[in-house]
Amino acid sequence: MKFFALPKSAVRLTAVVFVAVIYYSAAKLGLLLVSLPGNVTPVWPPAGIALAAILRLGYGVWPGIWLGEFLAVSTSIDGSPAVVFAVASGCAVGDALTPVLGAFLIRRFIGYSNLLNRVSSVFKFVLIGGMLIWLIAASFGTTSMCLGGIAPWSAYKAIWWTWWLGNVGGVLVFTPVLLIWSQPISNFRLPILDWALLKTGKTRQQFKNRKFKIPNLKLVEAVLLGVLVMFVSYITFRRGYPIEYMLIPLLVWATFRFGQRGATLSILIVSGIAILGTVKGFGPFVRESRNESLLLLDSFIGAVAVTTLVLAAAIAEREQAQNAMLQSETNLREKAAQLEFTLRDLQQTQAKLIQTEKMSSLGQLVAGVAHEINNPVNFIYGNLTYADQYTQDLLNLLSLYQQHYPQPVAAIQDKQEVIDLDFLMTDLPKLLSSMKVGANRIQQIVLSLRNFSRVDESGMKSVDIHDGLDSTLLILQNRFKARSGHPGIQVIKQYGSLPLVECYAGQLNQVFMNILANAIDALELETGNLELRDECTCSPPNPQSSISHSPVTTQESPIPTISISTKVRDDNLAVIKIADNGSGMTENVKKQLFDPFFTTKPIGKGTGLGLAISYQIVVEKHQGNLKCISEVGQGTQFIIEIPIIHKN
CATH class of the missing domain: 1.10.1760 (Arp2/3 complex 21 kDa subunit ARPC3)
Incomplete structure (x- = not known):
């Protein structure tokens, strides 16, 4: 200042x-x-x-x-x-x-x-x-x-x-010595620091808040250099030995190793000893006239000072160039990292949009199919009621004819025998009843599909979580069935008494779909590995898929099982647990489970976005929590916690 x-x-x-x-x-x-x-x-x-x-x-x-x-x-x-x-x-x-x-x-x-x-x-x-x-x-x-x-x-x-x-x-x-040494010591930087920065790859900014500290070895070097400068100056200008040229490498040493501070201080020491020696009549510049001796000494001091200052400036310029290069390199690295992060973020956003669009398209497709199927099914179901009544009337009429005309003409008797009238009268009501049951089942499926899609409910609504779980299970039902190389998957539902939950129903169904699909993939992979390891000649059991509401007894070869349970906690928290008895996960996998694009599936079998999107839906959209509990060999359990009523 x-x-x-x-x-x-x-x-x-x-x-x-x-x-x-x-x-x-x-x-x-x-x-x-x-x-x-x-x-x-x-x-x-x-x-x-x-x-x-x-x-x-x-x-x-x-x-x-x-x-x-x-x-x-x-x-x-x-x-x-x-x-x-x-x-x-x-x-x-x-x-x-x-x-x-x-x-x-x-x-x-x-x-x-x-x-x-x-x-x-x-x-x-x-x-x-x-x-x-x-x-x-x-x-x-x-x-x-x-x-x-x-x-x-x-x-x-x-x-x-x-x-x-x-x-x-x-x-x-x-x-020079006053200007350089009057600067704050924090600005003093040894040239060796540049070498250290280049070797470690660090930047000046990372050393900004560090206090300057001279290493012990550097201090020893400084003392040794000072002693040598004073010794050579002494024997030159006090003892009269003409070895003043030996001061040049010492000044160069001081400049290279200790920068401008070392250079200016060395010039001061050499000049002081030279002046005192010349005044006393010693040294290579002593002449008969004292003034002439000092003038010759002035020329020597000036030449040494200018040369040393120029060398120090050249080193300082090199340091500035290195600093600029390091700063440019740091800026480029930061910009490259920012670009890489931005690119990765754009890729994640693009993939999430594609995945979301897929789920949206799936929901629209399901809703469209459900709508298209619903109309003809309602038409069939409504007409079956009248068809059943008409059939009963016709059968009653035939019964009356048989009572009043027990001996019909030969042509009628022949026709009765050909069509097996007695069997037809017994089986036709059963056939109509079966058709009615099938139509009713189609209506239930259509209702479940519409419940899963929820395309007409973009806002937050109070819905039955169990309906969303059931509709998701219905869509995935075909994957639960036994087929060649894979036994059936047992689904256990242990639903608690849940009130209506405020949520984005379509998005929450997407979460159920992602978690259940991953559980099925894990169980299929586990059963496939067991199939490869099993070389016994006995035939393994082939249980049929079923959905029950009670636990299954443990067998020697456990049936692949997915358990779904719900309950209320803390009065305003709906808890949904989805667990499987697969092979579980390692700690490394669990740490990256919700990272975008992370997947353990083979290439082409998954995008690695399902759980990342699920986490975003549960945590960000519903202010809830999504946790995974898993150990190798102990299966995996996902716990979804969402508020029943959102206060904000």
């Missing part, structure tokens, strides 16, 4: 004073390296501190820079108070104006966020912030010194050149 932007004047004043103290202290340290008249030094750390302060804290801290420079200059030169004040003011104006202008140009042409993160930005920073703008400070300071008589005009060129190089060196060494 920028202090100058805060509304409290005390905070702004604190920031200004803080900058002034830091600037003044750094200036006093820099003045220890004075090599020319006018207290001019070839290494000037305050320049880098000033530019970093403006960039980091804002333009509002410029008075602190002016004050620090004024105090540093005024306490280091001799002269009358007026001259000291004028010279110090001129130097302070130049050194305060320069970083303000530099910060403006950097923000305008480079951008603060990308200042050291791109190679092109580093070169712009070196050109604008490190070289061009300090022409102003060097001109203000040198001119002020000469005008005040602190330095002779004959030394103007040397002073100006030394002043400018000192500012450039201070910026290249101190500004």
Whole structure:
């Protein structure tokens, strides 16, 4: 946060004073390296501190820079108070104006966020912030010194050149390290993290809330690297061994392994040791003139700093490219997953619509057939009553003829013998009665079919659940019968006393159909497997299908059985249980039982949507519950629970 932007004047004043103290202290340290008249030094750390302060804290801290420079200059030169004040003011104006202008140009042409993160930005920073703008400070300071008589005009060129190089060196060494290390530590990311992300396939977002933590091995490496940098710098610039080139691989190591923080800190360490050694007269840059030695050192520091910063920026650009690639890959994966989910959802919806349409078509077909059959059946059933009456009248008339004319003519007697009149008179009433029973049965079947379809009842109605169960059993009756390779299936009905239940009758009948059909499939598969395993020569029992209201006694080879029971629970909950004595299910199958498209049937034998749709009908449409209880070898039981009366 920028202090100058805060509304409290005390905070702004604190920031200004803080900058002034830091600037003044750094200036006093820099003045220890004075090599020319006018207290001019070839290494000037305050320049880098000033530019970093403006960039980091804002333009509002410029008075602190002016004050620090004024105090540093005024306490280091001799002269009358007026001259000291004028010279110090001129130097302070130049050194305060320069970083303000530099910060403006950097923000305008480079951008603060990308200042050291791109190679092109580093070169712009070196050109604008490190070289061009300090022409102003060097001109203000040198001119002020000469005008005040602190330095002779004959030394103007040397002073100006030394002043400018000192500012450039201070910026290249101190500004990057202050800007990088003043960032929150949470933003510090080791390059090894990119490798870990690529190996694990995780994204930056997954590490967003994690606290930064340096591994122990990495800490040991950092300490070792720091010791090596200081050791090589020491023996180079304090012992005089010309091995300064050995610093280059160490700086490269620091840059690759520890990023911009490691690079800038290493530059600071090398520069500090090099300056101290050169001032003491050690190192490869020592010449007869102290100023010449420090200027050569400035060129070395500048070259090392620029090279290292460029390398760090190149690595940062690579990291940014990797981050962008990882983010793009993550986005693509997320979009692919979304598309896959959407496609799967569309497929499920399409399949459900097809299945629902099938059931709707079945209901319409059943209703249409029932309607078409109902009219002629009613016609037949109604006419059978009159046909029975007419037949009785004719038979009574024949009986009277036989009583009054016991000896008919020969032709009539011959005809009686041909048609077997006595048998005809006895069998004809039985035949008509049988036809009447059959017509009545057809009427019941038609009524059950219409009850199953419920095409005229799209809303929720109060219905008898038992009628829906019976109509479903009627439609599936043919599958209960024994046939070649499969014994008959016993159906046990244990109906409780259920009141009328508010429900979507047609949809609930679809649930009964799906569960009962699955139970029949399971029993047929089980009996088929038993048939393959049974190699005994005895003939197995072949029971006929039947629907009873009492339990069946257990035999050595149990009869395939489906049990249906109903009851009321908690006063407002109708419970329907449909169980079979098949082979049961594994836990893995039960976990996926209500998932769309999951089926254990062979390809082409099922869509895997029956139970998924049933679950949706019971749970979502009726606010009920559909559970499955099953164990391997213990059969399967489905429990349907729906409210009798829906309060909402």
